[in-house]
Amino acid sequence: MNNGDHYPFSLKPLPYAYGALEPHIDAQTVMLHHDKHLQTYVENLNKALMDYPQYHNWSLLDLVRHYEELPAEIRTVVRNNAGGVYNHNLYFDTMQTPSGGKPVGRLAQAIKMSFGSYEAFQKKMKDASLEQFGSGWAWLVLSRTGKLEIMSTPNQDTPFAHGACPITLVDVWEHAYYLKYQNRRGEYIDNWFPLIHWEQAEVNYLKCIKGRMEREKR
Numbered sequence: 384m385n386n387g388d389h390y391p392f393s394l395k396p397l398p399y400a401y402g403a404l405e406p407h408i409d410a411q412t413v414m415l416h417h418d419k420h421l422q423t424y425v426e427n428l429n430k431a432l433m434d435y436p437q438y439h440n441w442s443l444l445d446l447v448r449h450y451e452e453l454p455a456e457i458r459t460v461v462r463n464n465a466g467g468v469y470n471h472n473l474y475f476d477t478m479q480t481p482s483g484g485k486p487v488g489r490l491a492q493a494i495k496m497s498f499g500s501y502e503a504f505q506k507k508m509k510d511a512s513l514e515q516f517g518s519g520w521a522w523l524v525l526s527r528t529g530k531l532e533i534m535s536t537p538n539q540d541t542p543f544a545h546g547a548c549p550i551t552l553v554d555v556w557e558h559a560y561y562l563k564y565q566n567r568r569g570e571y572i573d574n575w576f577p578l579i580h581w582e583q584a585e586v587n588y589l590k591c592i593k594g595r596m597e598r599e600k601r
């Protein structure tokens with residue numbers, strides 16, 4: 384049985400309607416981003432793995448974290464496309480209808496402790512988004528040393544390569560915002576903050592902490 388988390392991968396449905404993120408992100412952008420861009424990553428990942436049955440039981444996370452163990456001829460294409468699928472699934476899942484919500488639970492405390500305030504977190508996140516040259520992502524992560532950090536990655540790379548665990552993320556590829564914001568990436572980031580699904584981010588955070596504790600026990 385394929386629970387969807389190994390080859391052949393399929394497009395994870397959007398957890399909301401295309402228009403759910405309006406007016407911050409328009410329905411057409413969400414539709415193209417999910418149904419076309421993400422679909423292409425899914426298809427290219429499956430194509431890359433097709434002739435390598437020994438990896439057909441690897442989960443998406445296995446592929447994202449351990450692509451370096453793959454044969455050289457598919458390493459880069461899996462790095463880009465498994466990363467593309469993983470990053471977009473997390474991105475779409477960690478947004479919701481604009482609520483103006485703020486961080487909750489233990490994550491709220493950790494943000495306050497690490498950055499001083501929610502506003503200081505926003506500034507750092509926006510800076511990282513603007514400083515990422517070309518295509519990539521900005522992330523709130525739990526670092527290797529167990530601290531909250533902001534980072535950016537190019538292309539479809541993930542924080543796992545740096546020993547960090549993702550909590551929330553924003554897509555700064557132009558396809559994520561160009562229709563509505565053209566070259567104004569900063570304005571898009573400002574409009575992304577009210578979309579953050581903080582309850583989901585808290586779930587991601589607690590999962591990161593648990594994973595870290597389990598690794599330390601070993």
Ligand code: MN3
Pocket residue numbers: 416420471554556558559
């Ligand atoms: Mn994208």
